[in-house]
Amino acid sequence: MEIKCISGFASITKDPAASASLYEDALGLPLEKMDDYRFMDKFPGANHFGVWPLSMAANSCFGQEEWPDHIPEPTATIEFELADAAAVDAAVQEMKERGQEFVHETRTEPWGQTVARFMSPEGVLIGLSYAPWLHE
Template structure:
């Protein structure tokens, strides 16, 4: 097996409008719309990013619009890589001006990554990050 890249990533949400607003309006990602699904192809660092309504995920997995109560609802975490530590701090300031609350301010982890994190409307832990080893 020779895995080449991340083929795709999508948050799964009960609040597609709120989630799309975070990713499109607050973070500035150029999402397209196809019915209720919002996405962008060719996302840097991955091949795809999407905002997937929970009802569509349930339809795809179980052939019904409701997620089965006996199966834990899906969630995810994602980190958006920025140019440097100063860019992380600037992004946090910019998002705070737009009303975003953060779980913690930008900080440098023991392994050298600078990151600030917040929760998205769909319960995804989102990081704004600078990992120096990704820029070498």
């Protein structure tokens, strides 16, 4: 697997308004808003930064609003960008052969990102990703 860059980082929060207030009001970041998700693309030093409500992370990973009790709740997510969607599939297979369990395997999200996610030992939700807009 060849990781190209960190494609995104987001805090995961149960209180999106309080977290957004920290980043927007206290730190002055110009976050855009899409529903309860706040973000900025092309963030200097990173491709994407966001404040992701836990309910949205649960919906993306499990198709439900609640994070499952049997998996520790993440407080952050980091996504590592790969060359293309096929590279995501290959990376998942490579990691599964090494014993890695995934929260979900490769899928294409409604916004066009191909991603597979797993939990790190520290409780960070890790994504192996291909976001086409980062390759344009």
